[in-house]
Amino acid sequence: MGNSILQVTNLQKEYIGEITYKALNGIDFQLGENEFVAVMGPSGSGKTTFLNSVSTIDRPTIGEILINGRNPYSLDDEELAKFRRSELGFVFQDFNLVHTLTVKENILLPLTLDSLPADKMQQRLQHVSQFLGIEELLSKRIYEISGGQKQRVAIARAVIHEPSLLLADEPTGNLDSKAVNDVMNLFSSIHTELKTSILMVTHDPYVASFANRIIFIKDGKLYNEIHRGHNRKQFYQEIMDTLAFLGGGQHEL
Template structure:
């Protein structure tokens, strides 16, 4: 079953000179897939994620999430769709500093008026999975970057979304925290069967996925599947990024 269908997606930014950020991009994500989007700077990968996440609207084409077309919904229905169908994890965590860790995590459920008993059950499941039960009463400024990203992930999965979207989720983390967070994403993908779409410039991070989609100049360029050998997969990702051009650190 396809959780995400992207059909001939087009995004044109209008100005004195029109700029085509996406041009005829099509791909599907099956339920339970873990997929990365990669490409050189300016390739359109963030624009693609923004369109899928409904942060931005496409100029043409279709985006279907779990059988629904979010860009055809009115504002109220779209807000509800985001809360129920999508989970978001960002590079800068986007936690609310005035709330405790617990209050940050249950925020999506509070907005949907979920009963307290159900809320506590989901909170327990998410925090145990992410090993952050002892952080619940802390404020966001009292925890490390790696812990903050765990909290952000817990908030993103607590409402059991159809699709989890991650934008450079390890960009602000040190190397140990990067491995920890990616192990968590892999665990969530396997244990909860959560479908994940992630933008990253880091080949190591992408090697945790089952498939990598490469875009260049706003078009789908290639894709690589993991298979059984993760180190071989990592090597293929490095080779493809080198082939696309630019130093590794420029591929953002």
């Protein structure tokens, strides 16, 4: 696979309450440089917990996560915040944009936090806004743009600091079918042209078919993985077949 951007070893996560619930049960996983991997599984399978553990939102109970050879959970709060801003990009279903800011201000937020010089910020803004086709939106407020445009802005904010790993949680969940297609073509472009590694959780087989590889999680364990060849239609059918084996209809996954 070449160099690993992400290496996960024996990942386990328990939630302790009246009943102890094991959300992840010993997952081993590697994500290579410039690889695009989707994570699928039934509701409650542990796929979001897996992404949250990798994204440093949710500390694992047992196991090790290395991103570019570093364990983010060994860092103090200040180091971790800097690590997130330099290494990770985040794209969420509900966009997580700041409505009181303009599109431009939202996109520049990660660079502002790192006090990047103004000329470098402008250079990166110009590049990413042209790449994502949103130059004409830069002066608008968030409430003035559509859902598909909001997700483009969220993606711009996620990649402007050139992260080595882009993490996406149901990035098309709030979009109509045309916007879904547009956004997923953008993810493909980010992967191929910006050489960014992507880890994406989705329940949608069509969305997942844009990835190079899909891992399926069931009951907190790695259940299966499939790889895309040259035929995306065939890959889509493999996804559907695997989901059928996992059990449940598409609306439950």
